[in-house]
Amino acid sequence: MNLKCALFLKFAIIIVIPANSELSTIIYDNEFTNQASQNNDTEIHYEENVLCRGCGSEVASTNFIISKLSPASLYSFNDTLFSKESVLVQVVSNDYIFQFPVIVFEQSTCVGIGEWEADNSWFPGYQWKLCVCPDCAAFLGWIFEPINPRIRNSPDKIFSLILTSLIGESFTDSLAQHPVKL
Structure with a gap:
């Protein structure tokens, strides 16, 4: 019996459909298929917009996530976030009361306020x-x-954004999708 598989990456659910059935001809319009690109090793790379959780405005892209470890992080771990594997998440604290899980980006549209603090x-x-x-x-x-802009191998600016203030575009798209009629 010839079978086709559709893999929904977000939920890691595998649906097995007989190849000769009408269901096998359905093209799954999944939130990842529009942005996925495959190379010869069948490794899938995704680009996803990262949005403000408050208003849905685009504030970054997964293309600009970097793994810059802070020596001041309380702890860190890698996770799959916003359709990207091995994203470095660090928990930092600006005092000993408030702790923030953050992701570091090379570029963002967020706007700086206040004076620079060293x-x-x-x-x-x-x-x-x-x-x-x-x-x-x-x-x-x-x-x-950088305090000294002549530091080599250092991005001009980095953005340490709070994970709980962000949401992925694919997640918000999934909230508005209508079920596929079978």
Whole structure:
């Protein structure tokens, strides 16, 4: 018996459909198929927009996630987030009361507010300021820039965004999808 499989990556659900059935001709319009690209090794790479959880404004892209470890992180781990594997999540604290799970991006549309601060930086050699959503002004995280701009192999700015303030575009798209008629 010839079978076809459809793999829904988000939920890791496998549906087995007989190849000769009418269901095997359905093209699954899954939130990942539009942005997925496959190479010869069948490894799938996704690009996804990362949105402000408050208003849905685009604030970053998964293409700009970087693994820059802060020596000040309380702990860190890798996770699959926003359709991207091995995303470095760090838990940082600006005091001993509030802790934030953050992801570091090379680029973001979040807007810096306030003055640059060099004290208590999570990244040595960087100064920081708060950053907010450009549309709703929700607090998203922090912008860091090198104190000495001549530091080699250092991005001009990095954005440490709070995971709980973000949502993936594919997740929001899944909320608005209508069921496929069989």
